Amino acid sequence: MSNTTLAFLLTTIAGFSTMLGSVFIFFKVKKQEKMIAASLSFASGVMITVSFIDLIPEANKLLDTIFLPFPSFLTVLIFIVIGILCSIFIDASLPVEQVKQSRGLYHIGVFSMIAIILHNIPEGIATFMATHENISLGISLALAITFHNIPEGISISIPIYYSTKSKKKAFLYTLISSLSEPFGALLAFLFLSTIINDFILGILFSIIAGIMLHIACYELMPESLTYQHKKVSILFFFIGCILMGITILI
Numbered sequence: 001m002s003n004t005t006l007a008f009l010l011t012t013i014a015g016f017s018t019m020l021g022s023v024f025i026f027f028k029v030k031k032q033e034k035m036i037a038a039s040l041s042f043a044s045g046v047m048i049t050v051s052f053i054d055l056i057p058e059a060n061k062l063l064d065t066i067f068l069p070f071p072s073f074l075t076v077l078i079f080i081v082i083g084i085l086c087s088i089f090i091d092a093s094l095p096v097e098q099v100k101q102s103r104g105l106y107h108i109g110v111f112s113m114i115a116i117i118l119h120n121i122p123e124g125i126a127t128f129m130a131t132h133e134n135i136s137l138g139i140s141l142a143l144a145i146t147f148h149n150i151p152e153g154i155s156i157s158i159p160i161y162y163s164t165k166s167k168k169k170a171f172l173y174t175l176i177s178s179l180s181e182p183f184g185a186l187l188a189f190l191f192l193s194t195i196i197n198d199f200i201l202g203i204l205f206s207i208i209a210g211i212m213l214h215i216a217c218y219e220l221m222p223e224s225l226t227y228q229h230k231k232v233s234i235l236f237f238f239i240g241c242i243l244m245g246i247t248i249l250i
Contacts, residue, residue: 007131008185010142011124015181017146018116021153022174025161033227036154040224041233043148045240047216050144053245055209056080058130058137062202076206083210090118109159113173116152117180119211124184125192126208133201144212144244145181148220152177 024035056076063072123145131138153174161170192200224233 003132003135004189006135007128007138008182008189010131010138011127011185012182014127014142014145014149015120015124015178018120018149018153018156018178018181019171019174020150021155022157022171024154025157025167025170034229034232036151037224037227037229037233038236039151039154040220042236042240043151044216044220044224045237045242046144046147046244047212047220049241049244050140051209051212051216054137054140054144055205055212058134059202059205059209062198062205065198066202076202079203079206080210080213083207083212084214085210086207087119087211087214090115106160106163109156109163109170109173112152112155112159113177116156116177119215120149120177120180121184121187122208122211124181124186125188126184126204127181128185128188129192129201129204140244147240147244148215149178149181151220 059076059079060072063075066072067075127138127141127145130141156177157170157174160173161167164170221233221237224237227233
């Protein structure tokens with residue numbers, strides 16, 4: 001199997017893992033809030049770990065081939081901040097909190113879908129490029145994305161289902177979101193693969209690390225803690241960190 005084929009396969013698997021979040025609309029969960037809190041904190045641990053152990057060191061390594069060590073490290077930091085700012089801008093552009101307060105579950109689901117699509121397209125680009133260049137990094141990145149896509153699927157499917165009572169709509173909206181990941185890979189293949197180099201990869205990994213850190217620290221973990229299961233949230237955060245650390249180091 002060529003790197004390009006594997007890159008598309010991993011990106012598609014990571015994208016369609018979002019659909020696993022919609023499984024919960026097909027049966028009743030007695031402790032649904034505890035389950036959501038656990039999955040969100042688990043995803044937060046996974047994303048923080050892959051950022052610090054994998055993406056940031058790999059970005060620094062790539063930029064070291066171009067710059068001296070300090071300018072290389074400084075460049076990584078600058079683009080991490082840019083990634084964080086991009087994520088903040090996306091969140092600010094989608095007034096999800098206002099929707100929660102005034103317009104109901106259906107709009108939460110729709111705006112969650114839009115926000116997740118905007119996050120998933122660059123993730124698809126990053127996974128495709130990472131796998132094409134470094135299979136080990138691509139696999140770990142795809143795993144991280146797979147883990148956090150599951151609660152993202154929950155955040156779309158459950159509000160849509162409980163607001164419309166339609167499993168078909170909940171499933172369809174989640175499917176649309178899942179397609180954004182392979183769409184990002186297709187964009188990378190068609191327009192970016194011919195111009196890719198260590199500098200572009202280093203910058204891209206730094207930006208994605210920034211986006212992941214913002215999502216983990218300011219969205220997933222705080223949202224998990226709102227469900228009032230603090231011990232569960234902390235436990236599954238560390239489980240996510242440990243599991244992802246083992247996966248990366250193997």
